Amino acid sequence: MLSNDPPPGVSLQAARANRVYVAGPMTGIADFNYPAFNAVADKLRAQGYEVENPADHGIVAGAQWADYMAYDLTRLGLCGMVALLPDWEKSQGAKLEVLIAERLGMTVVNAHDLVTRENAAVPTFSKLM
Template sequence: MPTENKFFATGVTLQAARANRVYVAGPMTGIADFNYPAFNAVADQLRALSYEVENPADHGIVEGAQWADYMAYDLTRLGLCGVIALLPEWEKSQGARLEVLIAERLGMTVVNAHDLVTREAV
């Protein structure tokens, strides 16, 4: 076994590989259509700018799933990203606040989604 592989586990995503991946975060609970239109619009704009996007709205509504089930899955997707893009009023969301806390602890770039889209489009 080569020495250079000894410290890497299969499936670990290194920071350089996460740099162009963006996780979209924002409020869903209590918002019409779970705020999916806002999530999808930002995800589409970021994909058009060549970002790889993790969009929690992509999984849709899963029969029998509870808030914790969605969060458990979404947090695994967050960990694959280097940037978290925040939708308006994200701070009112318990889930988005948790995602931002984790993103900050992982050293991810935390940015307003609108700012990221407009900055890249220039």
């Protein structure tokens, strides 16, 4: 049965176009790199983007890496673009997020270049393998 309205929980590509997911390294970095995530998220929001920032969930008691990734991947799927922080390629989680984003046809950009509106193209996961 064809419907013009997507069912609850399904977001069409056009609805995701202005939503940006911030990806980058957290594990092993002071304060989980939250300051860098938050700074980029703030700048993108000021430019009018809707932002999914993994730092927003903070530290959850008892949560493991897989728990955070399971949640964050659901947020990634709501976006049309991924903005990469420096050293993202050193992060297993960010590499997974980029791989999924590429497979879904999302735009993957350098976060710094996106906030400064420069050429945002970056080498992505599939190009590094």
